Amino acid sequence: MKKHVAVVGGGVSGLASGLKLLEAGFDVTILARELPPHTTSDVAAAFWYPDGAGPVEQVRRWAAVSHAEFIRLTAVPQSGVSLKPAVELALEPFAPPDWLALMAAWEPVSYAPNLPGYRTIVPAINTPTYMPYLLEQFTAHGGQLIQRDVTNLAELTAQFGLVVNCAGVWAGELVGDTAVSPIRGQVIRASKPAGLPDEIVHLDAEIYSTYIVPRRNDVILGGSKQRGDWRLEPDPALAEDIWRRCLALQPALQDAEILEHRVGLRPGRPEVRLEVEEVGKGTAVIHNYGHGSIGHTLAWGCAAEVVQLALDCS
Ligand SMILES: Cc1cc2nc3c(=O)[nH]c(=O)nc-3n(C[C@H](O)[C@H](O)[C@H](O)COP(=O)(O)OP(=O)(O)OC[C@H]3O[C@@H](n4cnc5c(N)ncnc54)[C@H](O)[C@@H]3O)c2cc1C
Structure with a gap:
């Protein structure tokens, strides 16, 4: 008999885990308070960038698995995944980040106005296409969706036996x-002006890094990383600062029109939590958050590990 698994969360972690569990032969029900396009995952820029989370060794491994999955998805136009040039910049010359060694090709660049950095090619994820695609794939593969709040995981383990916790920042x-x-x-989500190069630019400098991410129909301008800040409403002063920083980096943006301001709460944690917690006889929670x-x-690397842990529990 197929084992039935409950996944809490309908962001990228929950949907990727849910899909991979379905492919591995489990029955899966996702329970989520918010679904695409209303999750943090929908707000993301979003490009493949294997730095800034821990533990470093596992992060590199999960990112490599995801990279392979993204390459596969570039052949699926409905997925919204493509490959794009990406420029990693700093104010001062810097040694190539060690993750560049994972890439098939990269080169040093000098980006106007005279910023040092490196150019490579990374998977770029058009979230307005990708998130609905994941949701559609999940239901097309037989997954069940229930939109509701979960207040108590014990209630779910009693019903399902195995629960996967992908609740993002609310997992805490x-x-x-x-x-x-x-x-x-x-x-800031803005219109794409003529003359904007189709490449991702990421400047790691000042208080927050600055990035320009052209997508299929718009461009995402960022950013901020405000630790411990739960405010979901956009801050107008910060929006002005983001606009100023991006314009200084790419003057073609002066012809862009601001379409929307968005805020997302990244699930910060010193290290990703991806492990099994036995909660009773034959019942367990697999945590996949942070x-x-x-x-x-x-997401795809962690989802593959969730499947392995689920098989070990079965
Ligand atoms: C501005 C910005 C830019 C980013 N850029 C990038 C990037 O370029 N590359 C990259 O890799 N990442 C990027 N990220 C990070 C990435 O978006 C997050 O790490 C990712 O979205 C986390 O996904 P998640 O599924 O774990 O959480 P979420 O997307 O937050 O999903 C959590 C889910 O759990 C549900 N939930 C929570 N609590 C409960 C509960 N009690 N009951 C029921 N449901 C519950 C929520 O409703 C939601 O469905 C960016 C994030 C932001 C905000």
Whole structure:
């Protein structure tokens, strides 16, 4: 008989885990308070970037598994995944980040106005296409969706036996994990002006890094990383600062029109929590949360490990 698994969370971690569990032969029900397009995962920029979460060794492994999955998805136009040039910049010359060694090709660049950095090619995820695609794939593969709040995981383990906790930043309060806290990210969604190069630009400098992420129909301008800040409403002063920083980096943006301001709460944690917690005889919770700034980058690698842990529990 197929084992029935409940997944809490309908962001990228919950949907990727749910899909991989279905493919491995489990019955899966996702329970989520918010579904795409209303999750943190929908707000993300979002590009593959294997740095900024721990533990470093596992992060590299999960990111590599995801990279392979993204390459596969570039052949599926409905997925919204493509490959794009990406420029990693700093104010001062810097050694190539060690993750560049994972890439097939990269080169040093000098980006106007005279910023040093490196150019490579990374998977870019058009979230307005990708998140609905994941949701559609989940139900098309027989997954069940229930939109509701979960206040108590024990109630679910009693019903399902195995529960996967992908509750993002809210996992902290759900399981009493005080190591989880929000890293607030504010972005501007703007129209794509003629003359804007189709490449991702990421400048790691000043208080917050600045990034320009052209997508299929718009461009995302960021950003901020405000630790411990739960505010979901956009901050107008911060929006002005983001606009100023992006314009300084790419003057073609002066012809862009601001379409929307958005805020997402990244699930900050010193290390991703991906492990099994036995909660009773034959019942367990697999925790999969705390992916910080790179949850899209890690989602498929973590989902593969969730499946392995679920098989070990069965
Ligand atoms: C501005 C910004 C830019 C980013 N850029 C990138 C990037 O370029 N690359 C990258 O890899 N990552 C990026 N990220 C990070 C990435 O978006 C997150 O790491 C990722 O979205 C986390 O996904 P998640 O599924 O774990 O959480 P979420 O997307 O937050 O999903 C959590 C789910 O759990 C549900 N939930 C929570 N609590 C409960 C409960 N009690 N009951 C029921 N349901 C519950 C929620 O409703 C939701 O469905 C960015 C994030 C932001 C904000």
